Amino acid sequence: MISCPGTDSCKMGITASMGLNEAIQERIDSMEIDDPLTRAIQIKMSGCPNGCGQHHIGAIGFYGASLKIGARQMPAYIPHIGGRATAGDVAFGKRLKSRLPAKRVPDAVERWLRMYEAERSEGETFNAFAERVGNEPFEVEVKELTLPAEFSLETMEEFIDWNRSSPYKVERGEGECAI
Numbered sequence: 779m780i781s782c783p784g785t786d787s788c789k790m791g792i793t794a795s796m797g798l799n800e801a802i803q804e805r806i807d808s809m810e811i812d813d814p815l816t817r818a819i820q821i822k823m824s825g826c827p828n829g830c831g832q833h834h835i836g837a838i839g840f841y842g843a844s845l846k847i848g849a850r851q852m853p854a855y856i857p858h859i860g861g862r863a864t865a866g867d868v869a870f871g872k873r874l875k876s877r878l879p880a881k882r883v884p885d886a887v888e889r890w891l892r893m894y895e896a897e898r899s900e901g902e903t904f905n906a907f908a909e910r911v912g913n914e915p916f917e918v919e920v921k922e923l924t925l926p927a928e929f930s931l932e933t934m935e936e937f938i939d940w941n942r943s944s945p946y947k948v949e950r951g952e953g954e955c956a957i
């Protein structure tokens with residue numbers, strides 16, 4: 779798992795990608811995955827489309843975006859599936875037609891890993907599986923997660939980014955990195 783600093787220290791950041799990294803890691807630890815092919819899946823995330831977290835070459839990748847719900851904003855991520863960069867073999871992941879609220883991304887990762895384990899062929903890697911089945915099954919698997927919640931006491935947490943305590947708002951400044 780790799781992430782860029784996101785809004786922890788980058789003024790270009792849209793989302794707290796380091797917080798998401800921790801949240802996904804916790805979820806994966808709780809899944810107690812033994813399968814070596816599943817454990818080999820690389821997950822990468824960036825706090826904005828610029829891609830310093832290399833989301834485009836992750837088997838599962840995310841970049842930070844936002845969702846507008848009435849007058850409020852919700853942190854969100856755009857997923858990519860099937861990217862890689864190993865031993866000169868480079869391919870960008872395919873972008874899904876999904877925009878996931880940030881707090882639901884660990885649920886989406888768990889669903890995709892379980893789908894892969896249940897439906898793959900013998901010895902099929904995650905990327906080979908993704909190539910064979912295409913984007914649609916991945917989009918269908920998380921469709922209900924992409925529907926943004928209305929603001930209420932029950933959904934308030936979804937309007938706060940990972941590792942933050944105040945309501946989410948996009949605040950971008952000038953970047954300090956090469957981008």
Ligand code: SF4
Nearest residue numbers: 782788791825826830
């Ligand atoms: S500019 Fe780079 S380091 Fe900053 S949030 Fe975007 S992807 Fe991350």
